[in-house]
Amino acid sequence: MALVIVDYNAGNLRSVQRACAAAEVDARVESDPEALLRASRIIFPGVGNAQSAMETLKASGLDQALTAAVHKGIPVLGICVGAQLILDSSEESTIPCLGWIAGKTRRFRLADPSLKVPHIGWNEVKAQKAHPLLGGLQAGDEFYFVHSYYPDPADKAHVYAAADYGGEFCCALGKDNLFATQFHPEKSGRFGLELLSRFSRWEGTC
Amino acid sequence: MLSKRVVACLDVRDGKLAKSVKFVDTKDIGDPIEKAAQYYAQGLDELVFYDITASSERRSIMLDVVEAVAARIFIPFSVGGGIASVEDATRLRWAGAEKINVNSQAVKNPTLITQIARAIGAQSTVLSMDVLRVAATAQIPSGFEIVIQGGRTPTGLDALAWAKRGEELGAGELVVNSIDADGTREGYDIPLTRAIAESVSIPVVASGGAGKPEHLYDVLTEGKADAALVASMVHYGHTTVGELKQHLHDRGVKVRMRY
Numbered sequence: 001m002a003l004v005i006v007d008y009n010a011g012n013l014r015s016v017q018r019a020c021a022a023a024e025v026d027a028r029v030e031s032d033p034e035a036l037l038r039a040s041r042i043i044f045p046g047v048g049n050a051q052s053a054m055e056t057l058k059a060s061g062l063d064q065a066l067t068a069a070v071h072k073g074i075p076v077l078g079i080c081v082g083a084q085l086i087l088d089s090s091e092e093s094t095i096p097c098l099g100w101i102a103g104k105t106r107r108f109r110l111a112d113p114s115l116k117v118p119h120i121g122w123n124e125v126k127a128q129k130a131h132p133l134l135g136g137l138q139a140g141d142e143f144y145f146v147h148s149y150y151p152d153p154a155d156k157a158h159v160y161a162a163a164d165y166g167g168e169f170c171c172a173l174g175k176d177n178l179f180a181t182q183f184h185p186e187k188s189g190r191f192g193l194e195l196l197s198r199f200s201r202w203e204g205t206c
Numbered sequence: 207m208l209s210k211r212v213v214a215c216l217d218v219r220d221g222k223l224a225k226s227v228k229f230v231d232t233k234d235i236g237d238p239i240e241k242a243a244q245y246y247a248q249g250l251d252e253l254v255f256y257d258i259t260a261s262s263e264r265r266s267i268m269l270d271v272v273e274a275v276a277a278r279i280f281i282p283f284s285v286g287g288g289i290a291s292v293e294d295a296t297r298l299r300w301a302g303a304e305k306i307n308v309n310s311q312a313v314k315n316p317t318l319i320t321q322i323a324r325a326i327g328a329q330s331t332v333l334s335m336d337v338l339r340v341a342a343t344a345q346i347p348s349g350f351e352i353v354i355q356g357g358r359t360p361t362g363l364d365a366l367a368w369a370k371r372g373e374e375l376g377a378g379e380l381v382v383n384s385i386d387a388d389g390t391r392e393g394y395d396i397p398l399t400r401a402i403a404e405s406v407s408i409p410v411v412a413s414g415g416a417g418k419p420e421h422l423y424d425v426l427t428e429g430k431a432d433a434a435l436v437a438s439m440v441h442y443g444h445t446t447v448g449e450l451k452q453h454l455h456d457r458g459v460k461v462r463m464r465y
Contacts, residue, residue, distance in 0.1 A: 015302060019280050048327060115208075116407055118329050118378065121432070122209040122251055122462045142209060142462045144282060146329050164207055187282050187304065189246070189465050 003200055004039035006066065007031040008056045010046040010081060012186065019186035023193040025200040033065030041199065042069055044180075046081030050105065050149065051093035053081050063098060070100050070178055075204035077133075077196075078180030083173065084151050086180055092149050101175050103153035110166035118148045123163045125171055125183060131160045131206055133179050133198050134172065141191050143183035145171070150182055177204030209462045210426045211251040211433035212450055213411055214440055216241055218287075219258045221267045223441070236441075239274045245440065246279040248447040249465040253279070254307065254381070254435065257287030265294070269301045276302025286334055290315075295322045299330065307381060309334040310354035313361055313368075316375055323376030333377035334413075337365045337398055338385045350398055357385040369402045380406060381435065383413035391417025391439065394425040403430035411435050419445060419453035426459055 003020070005013050007029045020027040020043075027043065036042060044066065046053050057063040070076055078086050085097045090105035097105070108117045122142040127134050150169040153159060160179070161172035171182040179199070185192035216238045217224045223238045242253055255275070257268045272285055285298045286307025295306040306326065312318050312333060323331040336357050342349040350365035369380055382402050384395035394415045403410040409432035412425040422434040439445055454461045 014300065015276065015304075018277055018302065021277070022280060113407075116409060116432075119208065120329055120378070120409060121211055123207070138464070140464045142464065187280060189280050191465075193280060 002039060003027045003041045003043065004030045004036060005043045005045060006036065006062060008053070008060060008062055010048060010053055010056070012045050012047045012080070012184070016043055016045045016079065016186045019193055020196055020200075023197040023200070025196055031060065031062070033061045036062070036065045036069050037072065037074075039069065039074055041075045041202070042066070042077070043199070044076055044078045044082040046079065046085065047146070048081060049092060050081055050084055050090040050097070051095060054085060054093050054095050054097060057085070058095075067098060067100070073177050073204055075177045075199070075202050076179070077199045078178070079186070080147060080182060080184060083180035083182050084149055086173075086178065087151055087153065090149065100178055101153050101158050101173060102155060103151065103158070105149050106152050107149050108165065108169075112166050115166045118146060119165045120146050123165065123183075125161045125163055127161050128159050131172075131174060131179065132202055133195055134161060135198060136191070136194050137161070143171075143181075143185070143188040143192060145183045147182060151180070174206065176206070207460055209251070209460050210454065211411075212422065212447060212454075212461065213252040213254055213433050213435045214245050214250050214447065215254040215256060215413065215435050215437045216441075217256045217258050217437070218268065218271060221259075221271055224258060238271055239278060241441070242275050242283070243278045245447050246281060249451055249462065250281065250447045251462055252281055252433065253283035255283065255285045255287075255303075256307070257285065259287075265297075269297060272298055272301040272303055284332055286332070290318070292321045292325045296325055299326050305330045305332050305379070307332040307334045309336065312372070313352060313354050313363065316371065319372060319375040319377050323378070328376050328378035331377050332379045332381060333369075333372035334381040334383060335365060335368060335372070336383050336385050337395075339395075339398075348401060350401070353385060357388075365398070366401055366405050369406050373406045373408050377408065379409045379411065381411040381413050383435075384415060387415030388413075389438070390415050393417065393421040394429060394431075394434070396424055396429040399425055399429035399431050403432075409433065417444075419450050422450055423454055423457050423459060426454065
């Protein structure tokens with residue numbers, strides 16, 4: 001029983017693995033669907049295009065294994081595209097997403113022409129609701145973002161944190177044993193490592 | 207609201223830290239990995255490693271540096287210097303670089319920008335440009351010319367046109383380095399930075415000339431830059447990253463203050 005980082009060619013898993021090591025979290029990279037169901041916890045990373053990420057997950061059977069793991073109650077942490085695919089659909093994908101939380105991933109449509117898309121850089125993550133993984137979060141804490149799309153859960157009760165970029169958007173969402181961040185804990189300095197460390201101790205309850 | 211970034215640039219030669227003044231006569235000033243870790247602890251937002259190694263072993267030396275840095279610091283960092291192929295870019299990404307900077311090689315072969323952007327994403331593809339002030343001509347109407355090979359070779363390209371072209375080709379960010387200001391510590395080239403920031407819709411990192419905290423303030427406000435790159439002023443201990451950010455914060459610039 002180990003903490004497993006899902007490997008589906010989605011790019012940033014090595015940086016997630018290195019950040020886990022720095023946070024003294026023992027993590028293993030796995031691409032075998034069977035192994036996910038034996039994991040103690042699962043980190044579901046992702047960068048790049050949502051549709052190609054979904055296609056890769058489906059081709060490898062990892063989509064079904066991940067869904068089974070979520071239903072089994074294994075704590076899961078989605079990161080970036082991993083936080084987008086957990087909704088029903090994405091504006092970046094013509095095929096349905098994993099649908100663990102009702103909602104849609106949307107592209108930024110910003111009225112202010114001086115705001116650039118992708119949204120890249122450090123931005124304040126503001127807690128909307130208490131969650132064990134955001135336990136240490138204080139006003140002014142910033143995390144690193146790189147994205148053009150953001151998760152928009154149908155039921156705002158699933159929104160745990162928001163950030164402001166031409167208006168507020170959901171940047172952390174969750175439900176039961178599932179938690180996901182649009183920002184990158186692995187690139188967010190001390191606060192990001194703290195979140196990974198908390199995840200390694202999290203039992204999957206809010 | 208997105209914070210403005212303070213970015214430190216480390217010139218690396220043969221795996222060691224060097225700082226160039228007007229791009230000639232570089233001198234080693236320490237270990238890049240230790241410096242990176244030190245700035246990370248002081249709240250630096252991002253790092254750029256620029257490989258100025260001339261030898262043929264450059265590639266493997268830099269990969270080792272990148273691997274070692276990626277194990278120590280958990281903020282984004284980019285790598286540039288002599289990147290001539292998609293393979294160079296993907297190797298450095300795999301080793302831990304968040305972004306890849308192309309410069310002279312992109313001038314010689316502009317499709318390199320597009321190829322790298324397709325392989326690693328526009329958000330990770332940075333076009334660095336070295337710019338020299340020249341007399342305005344029909345070919346260079348802005349009076350800002352792109353130069354390559356450490357500022358020694360003119361290209362006949364207008365910097366504003368090249369910046370726009372770089373964005374169209376797939377660059378997700380620009381580093382605009384003024385050769386005139388580089389190493390002077392007398393301030394960034396504000397008109398240059400502003401002209402480029404106003405002609406593209408991707409983030410602009412201002413580079414060259416930082417000597418005092420006020421210079422960062424000027425380029426992040428009047429110069430419309432999204433990020434300010436610093437080198438010798440922090441490498442030699444004239445000031446610290448923390449002092450720079452405090453100065454910006456005190457004057458109302460949104461920067462990351464908790465780290």
